[in-house]
Amino acid sequence: MHHIDPSLIDWSRAQFALTALYHWIFVPLTLGLTFIVAIMETIYVKTGNAWWKKTTKFWMGLLAINFAIGLATGIIMEFEFGTNWSNYSWIVGDIFGAPLAIEGLMAFFMESTFFAVMFFGWDKVSKRTHLLSTWLVAIGSNLSALWILIANGWMQHPVGMHFNPDTARNEMTDFWAVVFNPNAYTKFLHTISSGYVLASLFVIAISSWYLLKKRDIQFAKRSIMVAASFGLMVSLFNLTTGDDAARQVAINQPMKLASMEGLYKGKKGAEIVAFGLLDPSKTLKDNKDPFLVKFAIPGGLSLLSYHSFDAYVPGIEDIVYGNKTHHIMSASEKMQQGKKAVDALKTYKEAKKAGNVQEAKAALNVFEANSKYMGYGYLASPEQTVPNVPLTFYAFHTMVGFGTWFIVLFIIILYLTMTNELHAHRWVLWAGVWSLPMGYIAQEAGWITAEVGRQPWAIQDMLPVGMATSNIASGSVMITFWMFAILFTALLIAEVKIMATQINIGPKEADHV
């Protein structure tokens, strides 16, 4: 189709990864903190207690600081599909563009319209209208997550479309299949609940710090009570949605699952690795043990993936080289079919242009017979289908490990809060403080798992990233990459400093009531 410059692919990936990772520092907190703020304001409206209004305003102030930089880093994400992935925009824009547009219409306007009321409308609208606005901001933020994750879920598990050889693109055939893609829903629920966990950690960390400093004690205790209750509830939910999400990965993206677990050779009763150190010298087909050290639970992976201790879980080598016993087609066979489809499409277009109906029809038949694996036709080697295994493995295990710790932390804090002993256990308070950076790391690790684990695919099995880029000079992308890196880092420094200053000032100044 066109010459693919490897450095262009790398810079385009790097820029998208950079902007997405920066954006994802801020979004989860917004997703969760909007709900926590709405809950606090609801208590204020129900009780009429001005103290809750002050508490609401304090957390709302921090939300605004975070929200602003979330917008700043977010606008680029949408337009980058055009600027850096223009082939992608054409090849799947017919499907992918729809959820993005719906996100704008249903979510962004709701957020931006009611955000102004939430912050500036305290004396301009009634109490209940203000509360409604706060809830609408929370709902709008989460609706935004829904639609973007429907789009992302579709990239991981494309459904509801067919390839139109005349337009040389994938076209939507079933809107509802795209909307109700099971991959999207597990992803959505897991992602938003992880955002709620992070927001709970955020409130707990700041409140714990106040308790350690023996200041704003009443405020901190009440905030911790709300956050720990909310946090425990949503982290348990997060655990179940994570299980669902992993099962979707097992069904639709077996290579990602194998990479998440460092499973090179498939087996029945596959173990799940709770902790492990990968051997960095491990390569495909070298028959070496992938792990230097590991602690694993026998049958765990089979159970979690397929609800059976004996279920067969394919490994990386099975998927790359095929496994006849388990009817797994090799990547090279898929590549052969894919190349046939790519060639047939070219022949079809040329024959049609020349008015050769017979040849066009014959080429179309060949194309239809092989189009299922067209994406593989653009790959250079079967080994290209393997993502970066160590990065995927460690990211996944970091996410799961930290997530498990958060559940324990919420239980401890909630218990100590209810027995009014929290302030006496300084180590718990310090754990509360230090769990916040762990929460951010877990968030980023989750996205690294999801996005690195599906490489080399922009659209799973359909479109490799190399075919999706814009046809521009890699130097241009390199320039903008560094511009983003510098600008976003500068803004992040400002954000952290402002946030820290506001936290240091504390809730007393949050309102003049």
Next chain:
Amino acid sequence: MFNALTTLQLQEYWWFLTALLAALFVFMTFVQGGQSLLWTLAKTETQRDIIVNTLGRKWELTFTSLVMFGGALFASFPLFYATSFGGAYYVWMAILFCFIIQAVAYEYRKKPGNVFGEKTYEVFLFINGSLGIILIGTALGTLFTGGHFIVNEMHLSHWTTKTYGLEAVLNFFNVAFGFMLFFLARLSAALYFINAVDDASILSRARTVLKYESWIFLILFLYVAGSILTMNGYTYDPQTMVVSVEPMKFLHNFEAMPAVAGIFAVGVLSLLAGLYMGAYTQSDKGIWPAGVGIVLTVTSLMLILGYNHTAYYPSLSDMQSSLTIENSASSRYTLIAMSYVSILVPVVLGYIILVWRAMNREKITADEVENDPHHY
């Protein structure tokens, strides 16, 4: 309901929605215009706070309109999204950088510990309000004058210049279009301040801006409108889809669509009435006729750009690569599905209007800004 429409009608419907979004965005750029007027209208810190806080309650709507404009284009005309954004790379990136720095500027400007100081964030607002708008206008100008791209038989596009869109600034029409939007944004900002702010000196300076800058805008507008009506346009044969040059294409489009010409005329007159009210009367309502005028004028210009078998994004490198609403649109199925979604548009507009009325019931004063603990 939408199933009954022909594919061309669906494409026209989506072009209309895109046009309307573009028009609403141009109206909402009064926020950017206001940012560019920060140091012109405000001479004290309190006055600067009033201006920033007045705009700060609306800036996200403008921001969202831009994002929505992009989203609608992606969903309905993905080949434009792919070709223009992926080709005129530097121009769009420059625009995006201007909007990234705006997004933090309001919230961070007055916050203690903001690292770079209040002035830096005001400069961010100024850059967004001036360079950001001029660049957007320049990019919109290329819809009339064209871009250097080629679309191949697989509908994949590439740009043919190494400057990736920056060459647009060498075309006087494009730049004049950019500056016209810039002055329009400043004028609508002045009208908005007159409507929303209660501060005598800001209002007095806003009226002075209207008196002088209206003339600059009018000269630019006459040049741009005159150029559009007399320039060569690109037409295509609806049967063969072959693109060819047609002298005075846009004038012919007005002749072929008198209703659109009527909308344009009403829009221009309404805009002029708004400007007159702001500059030469004591009325504070000039923003409304001007706003209606902007929306009608921009919508009508977008319609003559895309309707009546016109290539709305001509290719200067290969005329047959030019984009039309027919060759760049989403599939019929997607357009129908998205048309049902578009039923939500009046609902969204409805709650925006309701909230706008509630928030603008009383004018913004120095007291309100100073006493608001969350002020920007």
